[in-house]
Amino acid sequence: MSTADDTQKTKDPEYLSTLERGLRVLNAFDADHPELPLSEVATITGLSPAVARRCLHTLLELGYVGKNGRRFILKPKVLEFGSAYLHSMNLEQVATPYLQKLRDQTGDSSSLAVLSGDEILYLVHVSTERKIRLGASVGTRFPVHATSLGRALMAYQPDSVIDAYLDTVELRKFTEHTITAKAELEKRLRKIRQQGHDSAQDELDYGIVSVAVPIFDTNRQVVASVNCSTSTTRVSREKLIEERLPLLxxxxxxIELALKKWPFLANSLRG
Structure with missing residues (x-):
């Protein structure tokens, strides 16, 4: 089904639809679909089998996709895209040292994430040796509504963005504590704006507790969020907020001060 955005793109003479289709094919692969036959790639992407086939064979020739019998699979070369971003944006200098310090101070994992549609996308993750049921790493995506990182990001978006999100999002239930009512989520977002942080316990998975705060650029626009997360067996939600929030x-x-030295990174994070 065509959207207003799709229509606008097709009117743009600079818009390269063949590139868009190729990227759509790459995005068809995920943890649930590590290998795909042509027919499923076409179904997932909404492309015709002929177009999907041409995209796959081009990506195969370039080394971004491989083949296992009649099924296609991503090749490690696709990591070049993410590596180029991480290296060019100096995230190691801007965020990682402060999240490492936070990890050392608290013993908790610490992460920085940005908004990506209805999900958050992890750009930096500093872990501990403590294992939790639901791990994260650079490139991990989780739904906004079930995470403190996501809600801390969404709460400070323009009202028009929040309204559009609430109108279209599907609030999937992960545990009995996941927010699945849009009115409740809207109320939570308003509360976050007032208090400046958010916390979560057993919402994305059982046994995980976290607290998150937003990151702003020099214009006070939210560009990212950072958190502390750990196991509920280590600390209660109340204690986490009391002890970790000031450090966070x-x-x-x-990180906001560091962003002033790298304005192009702030522009990139802002999307």
């Missing part, structure tokens, strides 16, 4: 807020300030 300090880390956020340091």
């Amino acid at each position: 807020q300090d880390a956020a300030i340091e």
Whole structure:
């Protein structure tokens, strides 16, 4: 089904639809679909089998896709795209040192994420040796509504963005504590704006507790969020907020100051 955005893109003489189709094919692969036959690629992407086949064979020739019998699979070369972003944007200098310090201070994992549609996308993750049921790494995506990182990001979006999100999002239930009512989520987002942080316990998976704060650019526009997360067996939600929130807020300030030196990174994160 065509959308207004699709129509606008087709009117743009600079828009290269063949590139868009190729990227759509790459995005068809995920944890649930590591290998795909041509027919499923066509179904997932909404492309005709002929177009999907041409895209796949081009990507195969370029080394981004491989073949296992009649099924296609991503090749490690696709990591070049993410590597180019991470290296060019200096995230290692801007965010990682402060999240590492936070990890060392608290013993908790710490992450920085950005908004990507109805999901958050992890750009930096500093882990501990403590294992939790639901791990994360650079490139991990989780739904906005079930994470403190996501809600801390969404709460400070323009009202028009929040309204559009609430109108279209499907609030999937992960546990009995996941917010699945849009009115409740809207109320939570308003509360986050007032208090400046959000927390979550057993919402995305059982046994995980976290607290998150937003990251702002020099224009006070939210560009990312950072968190502390750990196991509920280590600390209660109340204790996490009491002990970790001040340290997390300090880390956020340091990252915001660092962003002033790298304005192109702030522009990139803002999307």
